[in-house]
Amino acid sequence: MSDIFIYPEYEVVRDRDACIGCRVCERQCANEVHRYDEVLGRMVADSTKCVNCHRCVCLCPTHALKIKKSEDCYRDNANWDYQTVNEVYRQANSGGVLLSSMGNPKPFPIYWDKILINASQVTNPPIDPLREPMETTVYLGKHNNEIERDGNGRIKNNLAPQLKLKVPVMFSAMSYGSISYNAHESLARAASELGTFYNTGEGGLHKDFYRYGANTIVQVASGRFGVYKDYLDAGAAIEIKMGQGAKPGIGGHLPGKKISASVSETRMTPQGIDAISPAPHHDIYSIEDLRQLIYSLKEATGYKKPVIVKIAAVHNCAAIASGIARSGADIIAIDGFRGGTGAAPTRIRDNVGIPIELALASIDGRLRHEGIRNNVSLIVGGSIRSAADVVKAIALGADACYIATAAVLAMGCHLCRTCNQGKCNWGIATQQPDLVKRLNPDIASKRLVNLVSAWNHEIQEIMGGMGINSIEALRGNRLMLRGVGLNETELKILGIRHAGESL
């Protein structure tokens, strides 16, 4: 049976006048798109192999290369579009489940872009962050303390363990294995410098990175990969991963070819063999089981670390979060359906879960309604794209945000969405030593620090405009938000008014 040829979606375009035949593109492309043709005496490209990662475009010294959307098309059909038809061909060719990487690219509504932020005029003054303190420090954890006093009448510190963030942004879970050693090192170093945290994901923690433990969140997922006493002790907090926004309802999948000797050792799984996490935790079939795992981890670490429970944003997430808030968790992380992934079945990624904006608003509202918002802090992720998204998320009710896609973009990723193939030309989502070494942790960590610092400046500017000089006074401050072009139901769920409606 022969495969049906599918014309490449993108074409490599070379300016022959500009090309000097230096062959940088050829050396840089792990997909072997470029080669020098001896007969023709010039460089040629095979677009069928191109994933559109832009590595060659960025590195071409004479800017002779660009990638264009190909003009190939089938007969117009509003129902059977080009992509849909090709996916049928692909499945008929292979008989397999389609795999994709990174977040849901479909044109679902992006609520962040339909929310606008307030600013002060006349009745109260905007505050200038260049001239006045503008506080973005936030403590994550329980705040449901009862005042107790010692013999001298001083308030006792009976707070549960909390995480201190200098900026309300953390790097979300990406495992060593799905991303490279250098990518992990860059994240760890940036988190330390920024006074925030990165997250190991479910791949364990490489021995070399234990020294960044004070800025590390260690994850415990359904496969329990890399989990043992020292690992739990190494981090500042422990995250139980119940779900992921990109693939709610299924576990992680790391292809065998990304499991190098070092990944294998860190993850405690055999080298070269797919590491597939179970869909559920097999010791958690119910909310009371989750409680037991939370307390097992707390027992194991002497109640010194906050425990985060991460769930995917799904239809009933408000009730689920309410259950988690009563189960001993210190922090709930919610991951929206646009969140990224190293590999997920395409159908799941593109069709399961709900937008983080709606999930956050309904969870925050539900927890307040039940009077238990104090029991937990809320972290949201799943496509936080800018400082404006952060501000909107916090005003909707989040304590802090997780970013991962934005972080890999800062390191050079161009969202070609083929992480699962393990041939990342940018040295991020790969384990091939020749590719990994392309990512210089000195440079990548600096770029991460730049990104988050820039966002923090923007957050401060926006806060100052509202007359708010502490991030604490922004949290849940929904009067500062207005919707545009949203219907009644959407406004009700978001708990905000429409633009033009007064306070």
Next chain:
Amino acid sequence: MLKEGEIRIPAGCAISGVIDRSGKRMSGECMIKSIATMHDRSNGLGGGFAGYGIYPDFKDFYALHLFYDDTLCQAETESYLKKHFEIAYCSAIQTRKMKSITNEPIIFRYFVSPLPRKLESSHLDEQEYVEKCVMHVNVEIKGAYVFSSGKNMGIFKAVGYPEDVGEFYRLEEYAGYAWTCHGRYPTNTPGWWGGAHPFGLLNYSIVHNGEISSYDANRRYIEMFGYKCTLKTDTEVITYIFDYLLRKQKLTLREAAHVVAASFWSTIETQEPEQRDQEILLRRMFPSLLITGPFSIILGYENGLMALNDRLKLRSMVVAEKGDKAYMASEECAIRVIEPELDKIYAPAGGEPVIFELKGENVQ
């Protein structure tokens, strides 16, 4: 036009307060004089007063002051009150007819104490019980509004210029050891008397000048603890915050001030370890009760007055002392007009609480 509570109305204001720490009582006239000096800081759309020590004959009873839109809601409220309280005395609050004060509602005063059997079966402490009943009337009975509910204290407020409001309520006939007052400059017409200030809950009263930017963060937090912000005003939410911190969490005034007008983290870092640890702890415990944006407030309570500015001091406020008397006001002129010769006068720093309390045997 939407009524206060159905819409949030920003407002500028004038505030003033006085206390005689010896416990000697003074008539409300001095406050009228003081606030009248700051006439231009109000725009005739709200004024009010709070007096402490004004009901010595009924000092063991909660004095409930109510506005009624009509006799129907009055009847409903009174039947509710009778079910929950013993009413020692009730009457209309005496007022003086004035040209400048119009659209007056029915204004009534009740001296009550909780029915012991009801109180016992509620499993609440007495104050909590009264608070619940007040919330019930304000939220559930349309047209009725409790605007004062403390013991041996009372709030008097109306739509109008504050000096006219004082005259309207015949405050020269009351004598108290502490007074606060408020003139309002709202940005549209509330047209409803309940929206004027001071705002009170039990013995706490607040007069406030400012527009806080943290409003909805504070409101959504405090509503978790049974408070209902029906007026959508800053003053209401600030009062509930203090009630929660002082009465329920049993913080001291200074501690509560460090929650709502917390020192900046950068300032805290420079403090002595003992102070630093407590302030960090308070910020970590009650982050959502930090109030940002401009405010100057005078908190009245049974034992005294506290003046507090926002941490950037975005609103004016001066305090002064003369013998046992202490003064606090938006402007110095409002103090000088009632006491030209002062022992000392100064402007407290942003976030610095200034507390004046009754002395010795006068403490309540």
